[in-house]
Amino acid sequence: MVGKRIYLQAVMLAAATLILLVWFSGYFQSERSNLIDNQLQEFRQNINEGRLFATFSTTLGNDLDCETYEKLVVLTKQKASQLGRDVALLEQSDGIDQSFVKRFKKEYTIQLLESWLYHTQFQSRCENAPHSILYFYTNRSLDCVDCLAQGRVLDSFAENQSVVTYAVEANLGLDFIELLKEKYVVNNYPTLVVDANHILRTYQSESQINELIR
Amino acid sequence: MFDFLFLAAVLFFLFMAWFYISLFIRYHDQLHDDPPVKKFSRISFIVPAYNEESSIAQTIEAILALDWPAKPFDIIVVNDGSKDTTADRVKPFLKKGVRLLNQKNQGKATALNNGIKMAKYDFIATVDADSFAEKDALYHLMGYFDDEKVSCVTCSVVPNHPTNFLERVQNFEYLLSNYARKIHSILDALYLAPGPLTIFRARVLRNIKGFDPTTITEDMDIAVRLLSKHHKIANSMNAIARTNLPKTIRSFLIQRLRWARGGIELTPRYKNLLFNPAYGHFGLMVFPALFLVSYIFISIVLINQVIDSFSGIVSSLSLIIAISKIGLATFQFQMSPVVYYLSANLIIMAGMILLGLFLILNVLNIVRYRFGFKDVLPFVIFILFWGPVLNLVWFGGLYQVIARQEKRWR
Numbered sequence: 001m002v003g004k005r006i007y008l009q010a011v012m013l014a015a016a017t018l019i020l021l022v023w024f025s026g027y028f029q030s031e032r033s034n035l036i037d038n039q040l041q042e043f044r045q046n047i048n049e050g051r052l053f054a055t056f057s058t059t060l061g062n063d064l065d066c067e068t069y070e071k072l073v074v075l076t077k078q079k080a081s082q083l084g085r086d087v088a089l090l091e092q093s094d095g096i097d098q099s100f101v102k103r104f105k106k107e108y109t110i111q112l113l114e115s116w117l118y119h120t121q122f123q124s125r126c127e128n129a130p131h132s133i134l135y136f137y138t139n140r141s142l143d144c145v146d147c148l149a150q151g152r153v154l155d156s157f158a159e160n161q162s163v164v165t166y167a168v169e170a171n172l173g174l175d176f177i178e179l180l181k182e183k184y185v186v187n188n189y190p191t192l193v194v195d196a197n198h199i200l201r202t203y204q205s206e207s208q209i210n211e212l213i214r
Numbered sequence: 215m216f217d218f219l220f221l222a223a224v225l226f227f228l229f230m231a232w233f234y235i236s237l238f239i240r241y242h243d244q245l246h247d248d249p250p251v252k253k254f255s256r257i258s259f260i261v262p263a264y265n266e267e268s269s270i271a272q273t274i275e276a277i278l279a280l281d282w283p284a285k286p287f288d289i290i291v292v293n294d295g296s297k298d299t300t301a302d303r304v305k306p307f308l309k310k311g312v313r314l315l316n317q318k319n320q321g322k323a324t325a326l327n328n329g330i331k332m333a334k335y336d337f338i339a340t341v342d343a344d345s346f347a348e349k350d351a352l353y354h355l356m357g358y359f360d361d362e363k364v365s366c367v368t369c370s371v372v373p374n375h376p377t378n379f380l381e382r383v384q385n386f387e388y389l390l391s392n393y394a395r396k397i398h399s400i401l402d403a404l405y406l407a408p409g410p411l412t413i414f415r416a417r418v419l420r421n422i423k424g425f426d427p428t429t430i431t432e433d434m435d436i437a438v439r440l441l442s443k444h445h446k447i448a449n450s451m452n453a454i455a456r457t458n459l460p461k462t463i464r465s466f467l468i469q470r471l472r473w474a475r476g477g478i479e480l481t482p483r484y485k486n487l488l489f490n491p492a493y494g495h496f497g498l499m500v501f502p503a504l505f506l507v508s509y510i511f512i513s514i515v516l517i518n519q520v521i522d523s524f525s526g527i528v529s530s531l532s533l534i535i536a537i538s539k540i541g542l543a544t545f546q547f548q549m550s551p552v553v554y555y556l557s558a559n560l561i562i563m564a565g566m567i568l569l570g571l572f573l574i575l576n577v578l579n580i581v582r583y584r585f586g587f588k589d590v591l592p593f594v595i596f597i598l599f600w601g602p603v604l605n606l607v608w609f610g611g612l613y614q615v616i617a618r619q620e621k622r623w624r
């Protein structure tokens with residue numbers, strides 16, 4: 001005869017399995033979080049170093065030389081590219097609405113924009129500065145069916161030393177992004193700002209971008 | 215709120231999986247034990263047939279070939295207004311004692327009831343006209359009737375030589391159902407008297423006024439009605455009846471929509487059994503869980519997947535647009551550490567699938583299934599998609615009930 005004990009046994013095993021699965025999920029989530037955190041710290045160090053150089057130049061009147069600027073831009077470009085990809089994966093795994101994902105994304109974007117500002121300074125002072133592309137996109141795919149294609153096109157410039165891309169999620173709710181959107185009149189996506197003054201408001205192919213930066 | 219419902223659904227499925235695994239562990243060595251036959255009773259066979267010209271002769275031959283000392287059998291074929299040559303195919307068997315009753319097309323339940331009226335013996339076996347009992351089936355089934363409380367004994371239903379892909383996928387479902395039927399019979403909660411071969415005590419069948427012609431799943435209705443009157447339904451895993459499966463998606467959908475609709479219509483009809491401890495494991499667990507809660511929870515899991523898929527579809531569209539614009543060759547796929555890909559959703563779904571897989575593989579072992587190379591893909595499809603497919607069909611059945619569509623037996 002099958003008694004009621006079997007129900008209790010099944011409930012306990014089910015609860016234990018669920019706890020185990022939730023624990024595994026939490027474990028992998030915290031691992032992802034740690035990985036991103038470590039990368040962000042390295043990225044932050046680079047930016048802080050740049051800030052130190054900038055403070056040094058304004059305080060002691062020594063202009064940064066072009067070589068230092070270049071070093072800073074190249075270093076942040078490498079870090080930003082990997083970090084950007086991993087943050088995108090984090091969004092896919094844990095969802096864009098998770099608070100810790102939003103926090104990482106905002107922090108990453110702030111660092112990225114600071115790096116873009118250094119790049120802009122670099123361009124104004126040195127002739128050999130690489131081109132910069134500030135790319136406004138949105139994660140809401142329905143608002144921007146071309147963003148994936150545009151992102152991939154810009155990815156293809158990763159190895160190109162004469163271009164640095166700064167991809168900015170436009171709906172992060174950061175005041176500084178709103179300021180930039182106002183300045184460049186960003187109403188639709190993708191929008192690209194090349195070298196801080198040419199604004200392109202539609203999808204641009206690789207050859208179109210090459211044409212522009214030639 | 216939805217996250218909570220999703221977790222509740224996951225917990226429910228884990229509970230169901232562990233419930234059946236626990237029963238499996240406890241009874242796995244007894245699943246193939248049938249009581250020995252002490253008395254060889256005479257048996258009437260009723261074969262309702264509608265447009266079964268391709269299989270009816272083989273079905274009758276299979277009945278005539280059954281090993282059983284108390285012969286001849288009383289075989290009644292009820293031709294339910296077939297438009298083909300079913301009746302002609304039966305005629306050669308008339309000289310062997312087979313009786314043919316022709317009726318206007320009134321459905322399977324009426325055909326069975328008309329057969330019951332003609333049946334001569336104390337035990338009545340119902341056999342679908344596209345099913346073929348194996349020779350030793352009666353030896354496995356009839357011993358259960360020594361227990362006076364048993365009013366019905368069911369068998370294992372095995373697909374008749376599954377060849378195409380759809381049949382191979384269904385094959386796994388049938389194998390699992392055979393195990394489930396056995397477990398449900400142990401729980402006194404077996405809610406199906408399968409058409410391919412079920413034997414009833416004639417007295418009981420007549421007392422409950424036979425099959426209900428207003429239902430489209432008379433096999434389920436009769437079983438639940440017997441349970442509602444506290445009769446026992448036994449099952450033998452060793453007794454095998456082979457049946458032809460739907461070979462096309464259309465015929466499969468028609469059959470499954472009928473089953474789904476029948477199950478839905480049955481629930482309010484027997485609502486007094488739901489969560490009723492007087493009906494044991496059936497009232498407390500099997501009826502509510504399998505007829506009601508599972509569909510609600512599968513729906514929640516499905517909605518969760520659809521929400522995920524919607525963003526997935528939109529992303530895919532973007533991907534297609536992206537590929538069309540820049541070409542596949544320019545895509546660079548760079549891997550990040552594997553931990554980035556292990557989302558909570560993936561882990562929970564994987565956990566549920568693994569637990570289900572554990573149960574299914576054990577069941578396949580118990581039913582001594584020989585896994586072939588051709589089974590690999592149907593098995594994967596079965597594991598991943600069968601639940602959602604049946605749930606969508608269930609919604610189709612629900613729609614038919616709500617829209618009060620005309621009932622069709624075929």
